[in-house]
Structure formats: C-alpha cells, structure tokens
Amino acid sequence: MSIKEIVKLFGPAWIVMMADVDAASVLTGVANGQEYGYKLIWLLLLLIIPLYVIQEAAGRLGAVNNGKGLGEIIREKFSGKTALLASLSMFVVDLFTYVVEYVGIAVGGLVLGIPPYISLPIFFILHVTVISTKRYEKIEKFLISVSLVMIFAFIVQAILRGIVTNQSIFYISTSKSFTFLVAANIGAVIMPFMIFYQASATSYKYQDSYSSLENKVKWSSAETLIGALVSELLMVAIEMATTGLSPSVDPLNYKEMSYALSLISGPYSPYIFGIGLISSAFLALIVESLGSVWGTLESLGKKDFRSFLSLYLAESIPALIIVLLFTNNYDNVVNFALTLMSISPFVLAIPAILVGILVRDRNIMMDYAYGKGRMVVYWITLVLIIMGGVIAII
Template identity: 40%
Template sequence: MSHMIRVRNIFKFFGPAWLVMIADMDASSTLGAAETGALFKYGLIWFTIVLVIPLYLVQESSGRIGVATEMGLGEVIRNNYSHSLTLIATVPMVLTDIVTYVIEYLGIAVGLSLFNIPILFSLPVFYVIHIAVVIHRKYGLTESILLVISGMLIVAFIAALTVRGIEPYSPLYFVPSPTFLFMLAVNVDAVIMPFMLFFQASATAEKVIHTRKKFQINNSTEINSNIVRDKFTKTAMKSMRLETLLGAVVSEMLMVVVEMVMSGIGPNMNFASISQLAGGLTAIAGVYSPY
C-alpha cells in the first residue's frame, strides 16, 4: 500500500518533464532524423542512443532549478545576475528560438500540405491557437491535451515503422566526411535547444506550485513544517528525474524510429519540398503515407 501511495504521489507531478522531452521530437528533429535515415540508413542509430545521456543531464538540471526555486530559468537568471549577463544569456536564446519557430511553422506547413490544406489557411490558424494558449495561461488544460497528443505521436511513429518494416541495415557507421559530421551536428542540435531548458524549468515550477496549493487545500494546512516541506520537495525532485529519464529515452527512440522509417528513401530528397516528401512517403506507405 505504501508503495502505491509513493507512486501516486510521484504521478501528481507528472507532465512538464515528459512534454518537454517529447517536444524534442518537433518538426526540426523529425526532419533531421528523416534526413539522417535517408542519407545513412541505420548508420547513426548508435549516436542517437548515446544522445540520451546529454539530453537527460541537461534537462534534469533545468528541472531541478524549477523544483528547487519554483521559478522559471529566466527569472532565476534575472534575480541572480547583472543586467549585462542576463542580456548575454537572453539574446542567443531569443535568436535561436526565432529560428526554431520558423522551422516549427515550416513543419506545420509541410505536414498539412500533405492533406492539401493551403498554407495561407493553416499557418494563421495555428498562430492564433499558439497566441491564445500563451495569453490565457491555461497550463493545466494545455498539459492534458498535449499528454494525449504525445501518446498519439508515439503510436503514429510506431505504426509508421510497422508499415515500413525493419531492414537488415547496420546500426554502426562512422566516416569523418563533411556530410557525416554535419549530420552529427544536426542530431546534437535537435537534442539541446534553449526553449526546452526554459520550458522545463518554468513548467516544472508552475506544476510544483500548483500541486503544493492542492496539497494545502486537501490537508487544510500550510506546508510550513521543515520535514513536510523537505518530503514534498524530494517527491517532486524524484518525479521530475524519473520523468525526464523516461522522456529522454522515449524521445531518442522515436528519433531512431524516424531514421529507420526513412532509411533508403534517397539521399537527394528535399524534405522541405511537399512533392518530393509526398513521393518518398508514398513509396513507404502508399495511400496511408500522409497519415
């Protein structure tokens, strides 16, 4: 019974770490993994698996900041460093996020274009949705929706590999050519992105604050005892670490799945071209390729 209680307490904090790790499988990561598979087939699977380690270590540090301070990373930087250092930390993050958003909207455009939904319609609609999420700050509702979508994403990727089938390609390949080294950099960049650090710290902090308030209401008391406070923080920290580890493993395994699905499609495919992508996917799954 005590074991079940501990598991239930840990799941009270579930959400932020998992979502940010699954968000690692965004449009840029998916397209990067697809191009990796097209160029090297299964050859970089070994490298993708190795990336679980830095992904976990970096994101766990971000989550730890959120649990310990109950503040976002930006707020922590602003409160502890000078304006100059805060600006130095902020500017590259903003520039990187701008590029990331361009790629995300490219992914939306490419994906919906496969269903013949015009870009002039799809991009404004999704932009309005994103703005609404930010303005209304309904994190709990958004988190619940995204948790369902994350499960659908996993099922969809596994289904794609099932349709594609597993080929007898070697998962080990290393040739220090410019193209090979470039694709290594692409895969590293897909793992460590500034928005992930800021999101996990902020979302984890908000989740901890929300859970603490619910705990106070349910128990009609404040968490003012050092023993109770320490126990609460330790549970939140343990949950975040387990969730981050699980998310790191799952997200990189999804990268592996995409590499396997797109293996052998052709090294000259332009993944930003709707017609070329549609043709390549049709070779894999026929009429089911858009899905």
C-alpha cells in the first residue's frame, strides 16, 4: 500500500481504540497504580489480544460493506427487531457512560481551576458542534487531534513520575480485591459502542476511497492492531504514573488528587493529568454518541439529521444535568453509573455475537470471511470477556 492510501484510510480504528481509554478506564488505571503499582502491567499488555480480536472483526465487516453501517447490515441480514435489540440496549448503557465522561471533564476542569458550571456547558456546546458537522471527515480530523493531546498528556505524566524501582510487573493473587480489579479491567476492555462505531465509521470512510478491497481489509486490520497496542500502552503509562499514590487518595476529589500528584511528580503534574482526563473523557463522549446514534438510526432505517440530533440530545442532556446537580457527590454519581454499566458485558454480547455470525458469512464477506480457526479464536475471546464482566459483577 502507498503512503497516500494509508493517509486516506487512516482514522476509524485509531479513534475508537483511543476512545477506549475513557474516563472510566483512566480511573481504573489509577486504581491499578494505587493498589498494585506495576503488578498489573502484564494484564494490560495481555488485553491487547482480545481488544484486537473483537475490533478487527468489526472493522473488517465495515471495510467490506462500504456505505453500510452495522445496524443496517444486521437489519438486512436478520431483522429490524434484532437490530433494535442490539442498538437500543447499547443506547441505554451509553446514557450512564455519558455520566462518567462528564464527571471526568468536571474533575479535570477543577484540577485546572475551572468550575463545573463553566467547563461542562462549554464542552457540551463543543460536543454538539462537533457531532453536528455533517461530514465525517471533518469530525475525524478533530478526534485525531484530541487523541494526540490525550496521548501526549499521559506520556508526559508518566515521564514526570519517572520509573519506580523494585517494582514487579507480574503478580497473581486470589484475594477478592485483586480478582475484582482484574475482572474490571477485562470487562471494560471493549464497550458496545466500540463495535458499532468501528464498523460504521470504517464503512462510511472507506466508501470514498478508490483503494482495492484487499488493501482496505489489510489496512483496517493493521490500524486496529496499532490502535490496540497504543491504547493498552497508554493504560500502562497511567498505571505507572500513579504508582505510589496512596490507596486512600480519591481520584474524583480534585484537591486530594492534585496534592498527591504534585508530591510524587512535581507541581505541573496535576495540570497535565487534568488535561489528559478531559481529553480522554471528551474523545470518548463524542465516539460513544456517534456509535450509539448511528447504530440506533441504522437499525430504524433512518439517517436524517433531525433524528440524529434528537437521539443524541435524549442521551446527553440528562447525563449533563445529573453531573451538574451532584457536583459535591461525584463518588456516588460515578459508583451508581458504574453499577448500572456493569451490564455492559451482557450488552456487548449481543452485537459481538451478531458480528461473529456476519463475519463468517461468505455472502456478505466474500473472500474476506473468517475461516474456522479464526472463528474459534473469536468465540473463545468473546466468552472470556463476558466471563470477566460476570466476575466483576459478582
């Protein structure tokens, strides 16, 4: 493939993988560092595999079916009811995911000295402006820029912290706290919106490319692998950057977090962390909204902008109001949202199973359908992810 082709095709897989490092993931990474230091690095690196396996299938499906989103493909292959079951269940979960992202923006803003009643409306308006852009290419350029800010912030944060010596990068325990954190990391590695976003964004993006189908499939796979590597390495950076923080420090208490970070990483560290948290939450907020609304409208057979904006506002405004109303109780808000989000592995199972069936179908995938061996790997991976979510709930 030429560099020109790669530049033309680059975007969907990278963006969704960077959006995987959302506010909830950042908080999980902080918990990893606080509780176990470097001891969960092995797990984060291992999670590259399931992240790649599931998302590669979604990207491949989008690459082959130019112009058709995942919701539309499911509706045509199965039924409208099946498509709605997959998309609307995701839509409900995303409402609570929005809450966590807005909390991330609020806390990051407070670290930078910006109160929530200023930061949240600003980012809400910016969010509406971005998703109201009717050309996907313009949205994508903005999202790539935000992802680079996030990457820069968390890498700098890890550099400021420096390497902590005498740290083991491998540890296994049967303790309840350890197994819960492991299960939480596994259960959160892939969210339902990621499958819908990558399949649909790849389809929409690739339909304007004159590259061969073979090159499209190859690049989608390669970009997914690159994105999975960078995504989990960012999680490693967050874990390393917060190693040494006392487990008693509340990441949602900006005063505690700022003071603790400044002690171990210097006076500029809290501001870098705030920028990273805001950019990660904002990036995820946009990608979640696009994946959720695309999937629902595709399932309904609607693509008009009025329906798009109405669905987005139906999710985003309630989440925004909740976060604005409970500015002094972010712990309770996030814990409540995460409790409701604990059903995500089960919601993930619906579109993931459908993608598994579709990517094996030669009538849809032609020569790019998965073979038996690859399907075995796919189903085993999906079962392990769901089991991780189940353990986290228990």
